[in-house]
Amino acid sequence: MTWGSWGKNLSVSEMSRLIHHCFDNGIDSFDHADIYGGYTTEQEFGKAFKATGLSRDKMKWITKCGIQYIAESRNNHVKHYDLSKDYIIRSAEESLKNLQTDHIDLFLLHRPSPLMHPDEIAAAAAHLKVSGKIREFGLSNFSPSQSDLVMSKTTIYANQIQFSLTHAESMWNGDLDYMMLNNIVPMAWSPLGSVFKENTPQSERLKRSLFKFIEKYRGTADQLLLAWILKHPSGILPVIGTTNPERISNSVKAIDMKLETEDWFEMVQESQGHRVP
Numbered sequence: 001m002t003w004g005s006w007g008k009n010l011s012v013s014e015m016s017r018l019i020h021h022c023f024d025n026g027i028d029s030f031d032h033a034d035i036y037g038g039y040t041t042e043q044e045f046g047k048a049f050k051a052t053g054l055s056r057d058k059m060k061w062i063t064k065c066g067i068q069y070i071a072e073s074r075n076n077h078v079k080h081y082d083l084s085k086d087y088i089i090r091s092a093e094e095s096l097k098n099l100q101t102d103h104i105d106l107f108l109l110h111r112p113s114p115l116m117h118p119d120e121i122a123a124a125a126a127h128l129k130v131s132g133k134i135r136e137f138g139l140s141n142f143s144p145s146q147s148d149l150v151m152s153k154t155t156i157y158a159n160q161i162q163f164s165l166t167h168a169e170s171m172w173n174g175d176l177d178y179m180m181l182n183n184i185v186p187m188a189w190s191p192l193g194s195v196f197k198e199n200t201p202q203s204e205r206l207k208r209s210l211f212k213f214i215e216k217y218r219g220t221a222d223q224l225l226l227a228w229i230l231k232h233p234s235g236i237l238p239v240i241g242t243t244n245p246e247r248i249s250n251s252v253k254a255i256d257m258k259l260e261t262e263d264w265f266e267m268v269q270e271s272q273g274h275r276v277p
């Protein structure tokens with residue numbers, strides 16, 4: 001999302017270098033959506049990956065569909081969602097072309113639609129799986145009841161949700177419990193939350209409190225925010241958005257940063273601005 005025109009506007013050769021950098025640091029999964037860059041970033045990434053000379057078999061491509069965005073390449077007047085069978089299949093095929101690949105490792109419905117029907121979704125998922133165009137099927141931003149609806153007709157591998165120390169509702173409202181109970185892999189988008197994006201009393205409080213832990217854990221603030229997510233027992237996979245090579249290398253090291261339970265709760269306290277009940 002952050003590599004193309006919605007973010008740092010990297011050139012194809014800059015993207016190629018960044019893919020190499022990720023791979024050299026043990027990152028082999030890349031998160032896309034058809035809409036990123038107004039339907040342009042998948043294609044740029046496809047070109048960039050080809051130029052790396054790396055083997056596709058060593059990589060995992062994730063992409064999403066379902067948001068009909070207002071962009072030059074589309075004739076949409078109103079932003080809306082389309083989770084019909086034909087649209088889902090057409091989107092997957094378009095993403096395959098853009099990414100220059102014969103399969104998508106994980107294909108997600110980007111957002112739930114009030115007009116979605118589980119039969120349509122299941123028929124699309126079955127078609128895409130049987131034809132080998134996708135390996136796994138999943139969701140993004142779906143609540144437990146919306147997931148149940150889809151799961152009444154097809155299998156779900158993952159649900160990509162907003163989750164971070166500043167957006168932690170899912171660990172209190174049952175969303176993550178639901179995923180654990182149903183063997184759905186939780187993925188966290190915007191894993192650093194608003195800490196570096198906004199100057200609010202909450203982000204200021206967190207930056208101050210992370211300072212203390214930086215010394216104790218000998219890491220950086222972004223590593224601590226990722227380590228905080230990784231301690232949750234549901235096995236959340238953070239989807240990092242930084243384009244900075246040094247921060248990418250740092251992020252991977254968060255895996256080895258094991259936060260003590262009291263420190264984990266102190267971070268919750270600083271985020272909330274009050275103690276847990």
Ligand SMILES: NC(=O)c1ccc[n+]([C@@H]2O[C@H](COP(=O)([O-])OP(=O)(O)OC[C@H]3O[C@@H](n4cnc5c(N)ncnc54)[C@H](OP(=O)(O)O)[C@@H]3O)[C@@H](O)[C@H]2O)c1
Nearest residue numbers: 001002031140189190191192193196239240241242243244
């Ligand atoms: N499924 C969905 O609905 C959905 C929605 C949104 C996003 N996503 C996915 O989630 C990914 C990550 O989202 P995100 O970009 O919001 O995640 P993020 O990793 O929480 O934030 C990344 C941003 O924080 C900045 N940053 C990182 N470390 C920093 C530091 N130490 N100091 C200051 N700034 C720092 C980065 O800038 P630099 O690049 O300069 O480091 C970048 O702008 C997206 O790329 C997309 O694939 C999915």
